[in-house]
Amino acid sequence: MKYPNSNKTYVRPKESASNRGMSLEEDINCTNRYYLTNDIAVIHKKPTPITIVHVDYPKRSAARITEAYFKLASTTDYNGIYLGKYIDFEAKECESKTSFPFSSIHKHQIDHLSSVIKHGAIAFIIIRMVEYDKDFLIKAIDFIDFYNSGTRKSLPFAWIEENGFEIKRSYQKPCDYIAVVERVFGL
């Protein structure tokens, strides 16, 4: 966003981000706890995959992992059940104002989304456009179609606004994606 007759780019006041202060992951986890407690859905984040190389077993205290490495995820980060349906999604924050780079999502994760779609899953991606302070749900099938068209290396923000669905937030549900899922996937 540019001011008229100016070359200055609008700089979003920092407060809005720091007031929120929560990452997309924290917001989704908090929302998932709300869904679980209120019997709306059971959706969990998967633990970070790591390769454990060495563990110490000290006497009288907990086993301690002393050497381990992060591993590439072979699936998405979140899955679970809503109204009997299998739900699967990946969530990403995007710092760019103009587009979401495909390099943010691993090929493995795209393949995983394609597989679960084939089996009837409700599959999507949640993108937080940090600079606009907005969260969007994008159907995985739409994302993959665009990705496979091979014409670009990122998802333009204009495309996200047009094809994505904005996710509302509230105090209890800081990323209320189930409300969007219900509407968009016709459940």
Next chain:
Amino acid sequence: MKYPNSNKTYVRPKESASNRGMSLEEDINCTNRYYLTNDIAVIHKKPTPITIVHVDYPKRSAARITEAYFKLASTTDYNGIYLGKYIDFEAKECESKTSFPFSSIHKHQIDHLSSVIKHGAIAFIIIRMVEYDKDFLIKAIDFIDFYNSGTRKSLPFAWIEENGFEIKRSYQKPCDYIAVVERVFGL
């Protein structure tokens, strides 16, 4: 099993176990790969949950976790999708010949199974009776009913044989639980 007129307990020859040599987890992972490759189902083991305390970021090499601890799982180890249905299960090896101790499964995991059942999941437990070299699928609902009856601290083997469903194995599907799921849950 006891020899007649003897106090000696029958000792199963070790070969049968060592010939197999694979853990239940390895067998399920192998079977899941078969299901995935052959478009039968998409089911993955969740990574082991850990709490990371310290990570080193050496220059020019991978981040190295130097202090971390195992965390109690809040869900089961396996979930995914089969015929559009959400599948959720826990798998355990049982060394005892007589019963499967409830202490092998955390209360959290029982609660998780109850939650997903409420939302329409296909939920179960796979128990490998190591001494009999047999795997059984037990519907989570049956397991939880027995567990909640509160009369025992373990699942007797006779109960498992009567209420569980034996899982067949083959070279490609060393724990072919989907064949049982299809039959038992009427999919």
